[in-house]
Amino acid sequence: MLIRERLVEGFETGVVASAGLLAHGRGESFDYLLGEKTTSNALKAMKAAAALLLTARQPVISVNGNAAALAARDMVKLAKEINAKIEVNLFHRSLQREVAIANLLQEAGADEVRGVGEASSAEIPEVASERRRVDPKGILAADAVLVPLEDGDRTQALVKMHKKVIAIDLNPLSRTAQSATVTIVDNIVRAMPTLTKIAKKLRTEHKKKLRKLASSFDNKKNLSEAIKMINKRLATLAAKGTYLTILEESEI
């Protein structure tokens, strides 16, 4: 419930868009099907993600309204751990929201936030929404981009530009999940601190070992396993004839 409150607060302060509330609801359903916990499957993806970020020349964390509302502090911590830049990138772009998000990130300890206003002067090809606008000193120059809660369009475009994309997405069937280099099927609130811990631990490893760890990861296979886990859980629940209480409070 605390997560939901953070999001609604973010909505009230102009950080989260109304579409962001809908998107969060969609995520909640998948989280519920996953059992609201970080699976071994997600941990495997996190290891590959950490290895990828630690061996990148210029990693960037792309932040939208929901990510900022839910995990601003965690994103700043991870950025410091992996020496990454932070860039604001919105679907429903407005200077007001960009500034609100940048403020939230700075309050959370970020030294620099890219992508706000005129800084987003570059465009990535084949993306229709305002999300195509990126910072030439941020995402455009990056070789690895962490995109928590991203849209499929942009993930595909970034992959086409030969960037490594790490997605955090609760829906293993989404285009984002299926297009990314590494997909962490987990709730951002649980995934970010764990990913940071893993990055801290792997930081001292040889780059060669990390590169091998990243390149040996099979994202399609891992996603397929995530779907199987949901399936198994659904079958067990159906057999028990029990209900799940997590999503009970529709509150509508």
Place this chain on the structure above:
Amino acid sequence: MLIRERLVEGFETGVVASAGLLAHGRGESFDYLLGEKTTSNALKAMKAAAALLLTARQPVISVNGNAAALAARDMVKLAKEINAKIEVNLFHRSLQREVAIANLLQEAGADEVRGVGEASSAEIPEVASERRRVDPKGILAADAVLVPLEDGDRTQALVKMHKKVIAIDLNPLSRTAQSATVTIVDNIVRAMPTLTKIAKKLRTEHKKKLRKLASSFDNKKNLSEAIKMINKRLATLAAKGTYLTILEESEI
């Protein structure tokens, strides 16, 4: 997309609560897993639901913000077909929202809307939220209640009061779904017009036949089949290694 717009408009006009946007998002995920279509499973439940409503002494349709924003016209049509009352019933109760919803229903052609303000003077036991407040001439007197998009608490309480409860819920595992007498696992936007058509068709049947149709329906079994359908679809999609585009536009 049109559905989403209707909901966001409802939010902007004070009909839908912010929690309603989250709840709708949760529903979208389940709808996506169902393939965004009315299944044979849902049709089976609709037949039992129509039979139940047509043989009820006093059926009532319970309306919340989301239901009003998405299907006001359809609910009025069904109410006329089955001779049911319409009652506003909210989790986040406020006179302002009640009036906004009642206005929407009246614009959609409702002759009378129960449950607004002081009319909700009765309470149903064991429900903590403001949803326990009901209209003594509406839900309290009803023997059958149609609760589209309802919370589990109240569904259970109504069933305990020996009322027949018909739920429309996209999540077959929810407490609402598992507690109701008949659960239609479908999107309210698709379910309401179809349910109305079925009611129109069954209206001329003998009451005895309708009673048999209603009593022979096994809700637990039907829900278990709905879960199996989702499972089968997930397995097929995972095997294909394809992504689903429906939920792509996270727009956050």
